[in-house]
Amino acid sequence: MIQAATVLYNGKIHTADENHPSATAVAIKDGKFIAVGDDASLLNAYGQSDVTKIDLKGKRVIPGLIDSHTHLIRGGLNYNLELRWDGVPSLADALRMLKRQVAITPSPQWVRVVGGWTEHQFAEKRMPTLDEINEIAPDTPVFIMHLYDRAFLNRAALRAVGFTKNTPAPPGGMIQRNGNGEPTGLMLASPNAMILYSTLAKGPRLPYEQQLNSTRHFMTELNRFGITSVIDAGGGFQNYPDDYKVINELNENGQLTIRIAYNLFTQRPKQEFEDFEHWTSSVKVHQGDDMYRHNGAGEMLVFSAADFENFVQPRPDLPDTMEEELEKIVRLLVEHRWPFRLHATYNESISRFLNVFEKVNREIPFDGLTWMFDHAETIDEKNIDRVKALGGGIAIQSRMAFQGEYFSDRYGPSAAAQTPPVKKMIAAGVPVGGGTDATRVSSYNPWVALYWLAVGKTVGGLQLYGDANVISREKALELYTRGSAWFSGEQEVKGVIKAGYFADLAVLDNDYLQVNDEAIKSIESVLTVVGGKIVYAKDDFASFAPPSIPILPDWSPIITNGGYYSSKSGYADSIGSHQDERGPVASPAAHVHCCAGSCDVHGHAHERARSSNIPVNNYTAFWGVFGCSCFAF
Numbered sequence: 001m002i003q004a005a006t007v008l009y010n011g012k013i014h015t016a017d018e019n020h021p022s023a024t025a026v027a028i029k030d031g032k033f034i035a036v037g038d039d040a041s042l043l044n045a046y047g048q049s050d051v052t053k054i055d056l057k058g059k060r061v062i063p064g065l066i067d068s069h070t071h072l073i074r075g076g077l078n079y080n081l082e083l084r085w086d087g088v089p090s091l092a093d094a095l096r097m098l099k100r101q102v103a104i105t106p107s108p109q110w111v112r113v114v115g116g117w118t119e120h121q122f123a124e125k126r127m128p129t130l131d132e133i134n135e136i137a138p139d140t141p142v143f144i145m146h147l148y149d150r151a152f153l154n155r156a157a158l159r160a161v162g163f164t165k166n167t168p169a170p171p172g173g174m175i176q177r178n179g180n181g182e183p184t185g186l187m188l189a190s191p192n193a194m195i196l197y198s199t200l201a202k203g204p205r206l207p208y209e210q211q212l213n214s215t216r217h218f219m220t221e222l223n224r225f226g227i228t229s230v231i232d233a234g235g236g237f238q239n240y241p242d243d244y245k246v247i248n249e250l251n252e253n254g255q256l257t258i259r260i261a262y263n264l265f266t267q268r269p270k271q272e273f274e275d276f277e278h279w280t281s282s283v284k285v286h287q288g289d290d291m292y293r294h295n296g297a298g299e300m301l302v303f304s305a306a307d308f309e310n311f312v313q314p315r316p317d318l319p320d321t322m323e324e325e326l327e328k329i330v331r332l333l334v335e336h337r338w339p340f341r342l343h344a345t346y347n348e349s350i351s352r353f354l355n356v357f358e359k360v361n362r363e364i365p366f367d368g369l370t371w372m373f374d375h376a377e378t379i380d381e382k383n384i385d386r387v388k389a390l391g392g393g394i395a396i397q398s399r400m401a402f403q404g405e406y407f408s409d410r411y412g413p414s415a416a417a418q419t420p421p422v423k424k425m426i427a428a429g430v431p432v433g434g435g436t437d438a439t440r441v442s443s444y445n446p447w448v449a450l451y452w453l454a455v456g457k458t459v460g461g462l463q464l465y466g467d468a469n470v471i472s473r474e475k476a477l478e479l480y481t482r483g484s485a486w487f488s489g490e491q492e493v494k495g496v497i498k499a500g501y502f503a504d505l506a507v508l509d510n511d512y513l514q515v516n517d518e519a520i521k522s523i524e525s526v527l528t529v530v531g532g533k534i535v536y537a538k539d540d541f542a543s544f545a546p547p548s549i550p551i552l553p554d555w556s557p558i559i560t561n562g563g564y565y566s567s568k569s570g571y572a573d574s575i576g577s578h579q580d581e582r583g584p585v586a587s588p589a590a591h592v593h594c595c596a597g598s599c600d601v602h603g604h605a606h607e608r609a610r611s612s613n614i615p616v617n618n619y620t621a622f623w624g625v626f627g628c629s630c631f632a633f
Contacts, residue, residue: 004029004046006532008505009039011056014474014513015497016063016481026061028503031290031531036497054527057540060511062477063497064228064504064530065446068395068433068484069299069341069374072222072260073247074235075439076215078114081206083557085117086443087565091124095132097561102137104555110141110157110203111557115440118147118402120460128152130185143200147402148193148441149312151200153185161202170195191313192306197236206553211246213552219257221563223536225446226506226525230258231395231435231488233299233341233374234265240279251292257535259504261295261488263341269303273328276301280336286489290502290531295488296339299374301329305342307349309375309399309441311406315346327356334360339370339489341395347378354386366391370489375399375437377407377420384421384428393431395487396420396479398449402442404458416464422453423469433484434476445564450476450512451520459521473513473520503532509539524566 009025015036025042027035035042047053083101088094094117101111119127133142133154141157153161165181173195176186187195206214222230234240241248250256264279266272276297287294300306304322307315333340344350350373357371372393373379377400379387387394400407400419408416418424425432434453438444448459453476456465471479482495494502507527510519527544528536537545551559 002029002034002046003048004034004051006052006054007042007046008054008056008061008507009043011059011061011507012511013061013497014063014477016478017496017498020498023497026497026503026505028529028532031503031533033497033499033501033503035499054541054544056507056527059526060508060513061497062226062506062508062512063481063495064506064528065226065480066229066231066433066484066495067222067227067435067438067444067446067480068231068487069233069397069435070230070438070444071233071235071238071440072218072230072258073215073232073244073262074238075444076218077206077211077243077246078112078214079218079221079439079563080210080214080551080553080556080558081109081112082439083111083113083561084563084565085113086445086563087121087448088117089121089123089565089567091119091122091126091128093565094122095128095136097557098128098133098142099136100560101557102140102142104560105140106555107140108160108204109555110143110160111137112142112200112203113144114200115145115147116438116443118459120402120405120458120462125460130154133185141203143203145196145200145440147310148196148308149189149310149406151187151196153183153187153199155185158183158185161199170198189308189310189313191310191316192308193310194236201237208246210552212250213549215246215250216255216257216549217551217558218563220536222444223257223528223530224524224563225444226508226528227444227446228258228504228506228528228530228535229484229488229490229494230260231295231484232260232262233437234263236265236300237267238265239267240264247292251289256291257530259290259494259502259530260292261490262293263295263298265298265300266302272300272302272325273332276329276332276338280332280338285336285338290493293488296341296370297329297333298341299343301333301340301342302326305344305349305353307343307345309345309377309403311403311410314410315348318349318352323352323356326353327360330356330360331364334364334366334369337369341372341374341487343375344373344379345375345377347380347383350376350379350383354383354390357390357392358386361390370487372431372433372487375420376425378415379420379425381421381424381428384425384430388428388430393433393486394420394425395433395435395484396422396425397435397437398442398452399437400464401448401452401458404462404464405460408462408464417466418469419464421469422471426471426475431483431486432479433487434479435484443564445521446480447512447523448521450480451517453479455517455520457517477512503529505529507541522567 004027006028013023023036025039027046141160142154144152163183169175172192174188174190176184266275302325454473456470485491485495506525509526526539527541534544
């Protein structure tokens, strides 16, 4: 009989295995599940005295979540530098966090808020103004990016980047100016985000040792939500191999807590072929190991094919040169049997891309080569069928959870109700994977994505989808586990709790399959396991938590504010006092828009108002319209 290293029992285990969908116990050995079943059987067979036994206390257990499209490598290099507004419920809270961080950030460092938030999540339903930002930070450079549509730079940041009345706006971007021609500090992506990327890149970077520290903390933050694997889709200003040294060193030292499959993303417009020609001759497909491995090309293959997803702006028209340039790259990749992925937002672009793919396939058959579109918000049924015929997949992300209001305003609620048409993709038999596209265009919190898929709402509460496009919680979870595993060619080894598969799982603080809809987006993991190793633990399982490491530098926004906002008891009203505390299960107040802490105007504790019988959280009623629950008192 095989000797187990660990047995977890007394759980409600959702296995994602169609032949054995539920269990209460698992046994783990050498990084894999060796048995899945009931408590009595597994404890009897594997419960020897020298085996670690963990009582799951009746909690819901799921396969470790797999984000099929995110930007962990770039996000990790910068995580400790960034003030995260992800999930913050009010602009008042966000500005209070900004003020606190400005006070401790040393010169010449910047304070940066880089994506992961939308004005619609705030109780006030608006963005900050430049006047508010300048008042908070007259001397410290502040850069605040909202999705991929705009960025706010205070006067100190304008000085730091050298923007003056003579600074020209780059193609595809706009620098707002006052009546004297001076930059105001507002930059607009019109329509592409290059102006945002390039300006952000002017800021100071962390030194190498602190990048190592930052990446480890970012992985722990993802483990906090039950993420055990990601596919890194490259990104702007993420150069290979230089910007991969940190993640490579962490893997060599056994310090990765998330499995990473990485795609290579070209960085040089008009020199894309040279990039991929060099990489296909020097990088072996899938080189690496089970924790860190190559995954092919993309999501940027050629810059002329980039149809940026800024729904505030009209759909961009791709240049006439696109087909010729894309064909050259795809032909090279298929010849070398390199899997590839391509950023594709609009159906009009997808039609043109598929024309290229079908032409190459006629001459050099894809013949089972893994390829995929990323995003595909407005793809139609005809093109879904064309993807299926070519053996491709579609990786969808929760961008509409953050931009649904903008899309609906521009194209109408009827169009938004099928954007993206997830149910039609699934019905057609196309492989579909779930993801976030974090950290800039949306948040890295997978439970926001699962909420969006299963409930059909944006983070601002707009009901985007009806029954025609909402999928079940089980199906949404499937997309985020075994569905996403397909996109790295690992569907036979992970994404399912099953004997022989990688022992990756998450124990949840609230039962995803039973909680009310609004509670989904507040779910966190209390025990995350990767390859049989506990990488994150808290609450009832805190004794199993790995040793903590300090956060560097000592002024990092993560020390003071944490990562993704938590309004769970013991944390929301004491931001900054404990960098790792997240408290017990969320109260009902965690699921509504409400300020944290005391009111700067009245000094009342908001928690008192939330726990009262006065309907202060109804923002259409009398007390709620004032935007501050203290008005009730």
